[in-house]
Amino acid sequence: NAGVIQTPRHKVTGKGQEATLWCEPISGHSAVFWYRQTIVQGLEFLTYFRNQAPIDDSGMPKERFSAQMPNQSHSTLKIQSTQPQDSAVYLCASSSDRNTGQLYFGEGSKLTVL
Amino acid sequence: QQQVRQSSQSLTVWEGETAIxxxxxxxxxxxxxxxxxxxxxxxxxxxxxIRSVSDKKEDGRFTIFFNKREKNLSLHIKDSQPGDSATYFCAARGNSGTYQRFGTGTKLQVVP
Known part of the structure; x- marks a missing residue:
C-alpha cells in the first residue's frame, strides 16, 4: 500500500496565479480530508469528503478556495488568485475507520506564493 | 477559536528523561x-x-493520561530517545463522522 500520495510536493506561484494540488487517498478509504499547516496556526481543517460527497467545508476560505473529489481515487484543492498568506503546507489525509477516524496523512504539498 | 490547545510550542529534554x-x-x-x-x-x-471513557492508555514508552473533568490530557514519553525528536500534535474529535481538530503542536527535542 503506497499510502496517501500528494502532488506536487513543492509549488511556487506568483501572486494572483492559480494553484491546483492533487491527492490520491489510500485505496478503499472512504473519507478524504484537507488540512493546511503553518507554523503559527498549526493544522487547520479545510474540508472533507465521504464517499466522494462533500460533507463539511467550513474551514475553506471563501471565494478563492475550492475542492473536488470527482472519483474515489483522487481529490483536488484549487486556490485561485493566490496570495502570499496562502503559503503553507497543504496536507491531505484519508480514513477508513468511521468509528475512530484514524487519519493517514500524505507528505503534503508546500505552496509558496511570491 | 482554538478548540484544542497545546501549552508549549517547544520542549527540550535529556535522553533517558520522561517528556511530558x-x-x-x-x-x-x-x-x-x-x-x-x-x-x-x-x-x-x-x-x-485514547477515548474519553478511559483515563489512561499505554503503548510501549508512550502513555496518555486523560482527565475528562478538567478537559485536559498529557502525553508522556518515557526514556526519551533522540529519535523521538519531532513535533507532536494533540487532536480531538466528537461523534463519528466529524473532522479532527488539532492543537498547534509541541516541538520536542531530545538531547543526547
Missing amino acids: LNCSYENSAFDYFPWYQQFPGEGPALLIA
Whole structure:
C-alpha cells in the first residue's frame, strides 16, 4: 500500500496565479480530508469528503478556495488568485475507520506564493 | 477559536528523561483524542489515541493520561530517545463522522 500520495510536493506561484494540488487517498478509504499547516496556526481543517460527497467545508476560505473529489481515487484543492498568506503546507489525509477516524496523512504539498 | 490547545510550542529534554506534553480542549462533546507525531518533510502519523471513557492508555514508552473533568490530557514519553525528536500534535474529535481538530503542536527535542 503506497499510502496517501500528494502532488506536487513543492509549488511556487506568483501572486494572483492559480494553484491546483492533487491527492490520491489510500485505496478503499472512504473519507478524504484537507488540512493546511503553518507554523503559527498549526493544522487547520479545510474540508472533507465521504464517499466522494462533500460533507463539511467550513474551514475553506471563501471565494478563492475550492475542492473536488470527482472519483474515489483522487481529490483536488484549487486556490485561485493566490496570495502570499496562502503559503503553507497543504496536507491531505484519508480514513477508513468511521468509528475512530484514524487519519493517514500524505507528505503534503508546500505552496509558496511570491 | 482554538478548540484544542497545546501549552508549549517547544520542549527540550535529556535522553533517558520522561517528556511530558500537555493538551487541553474546550468542547465536552469530544470523545476521541489521538496524538500524532510529525518529522520534518513528512505528514503527521498516528502515535497513540485514547477515548474519553478511559483515563489512561499505554503503548510501549508512550502513555496518555486523560482527565475528562478538567478537559485536559498529557502525553508522556518515557526514556526519551533522540529519535523521538519531532513535533507532536494533540487532536480531538466528537461523534463519528466529524473532522479532527488539532492543537498547534509541541516541538520536542531530545538531547543526547
